[in-house]
Amino acid sequence: MIEILSVRGPASIQDLGRLDQYRFGVGTSGAMDDLALRAGNILLANDENAAGIEIPMTPFKVRFCRDMAFALTGADVEATLGGRAIPPWWRLHARAGDILDLRAMTRGVRSYVTVSGGGSPSPWF
Numbered sequence: 156m157i158e159i160l161s162v163r164g165p166a167s168i169q170d171l172g173r174l175d176q177y178r179f180g181v182g183t184s185g186a187m188d189d190l191a192l193r194a195g196n197i198l199l200a201n202d203e204n205a206a207g208i209e210i211p212m213t214p215f216k217v218r219f220c221r222d223m224a225f226a227l228t229g230a231d232v233e234a235t236l237g238g239r240a241i242p243p244w245w246r247l248h249a250r251a252g253d254i255l256d257l258r259a260m261t262r263g264v265r266s267y268v269t270v271s272g273g274g275s276p277s278p279w280f
Contacts, residue, residue, distance in 0.1 A: 156220040157270065160254065164212030171204045187211075188265050191229035195269035198226040198246040207269035215257040217268070219249040224271035227255075230263025 172185020186192040
């Protein structure tokens with residue numbers, strides 16, 4: 156479980172969308188950068204369609220309420236975990252109480268946070 160502490164703008168929970176549902180009047184929707192969402196889930200051995208947090212604006216800050224693996228993908232973003240700088244496009248492990256802080260996006264427009272065991276619908280939010 157995670158707790159969102161600070162968000163600016165329209166961060167949202169996204170999966171890969173509803174494919175082949177137009178006949179029911181349902182648009183595809185889903186992550187804007189499906190490659191970044193898939194990569195985060197692959198890094199964590201999740202199903203590629205597992206939900207993640209799509210973050211189009213910073214700052215964004217979350218607290219991990221239990222120990223868990225997570226991945227940060229998408230835009231290159233200045234990020235820290237527990238005050239230490241972390242790289243984008245990487246799998247990391249957070250301990251209960253750690254705070255993930257995303258600051259300025261230096262290249263790209265959307266970051267994604269996925270967590271181990273994530274799903275759709277996701278039980279970790």
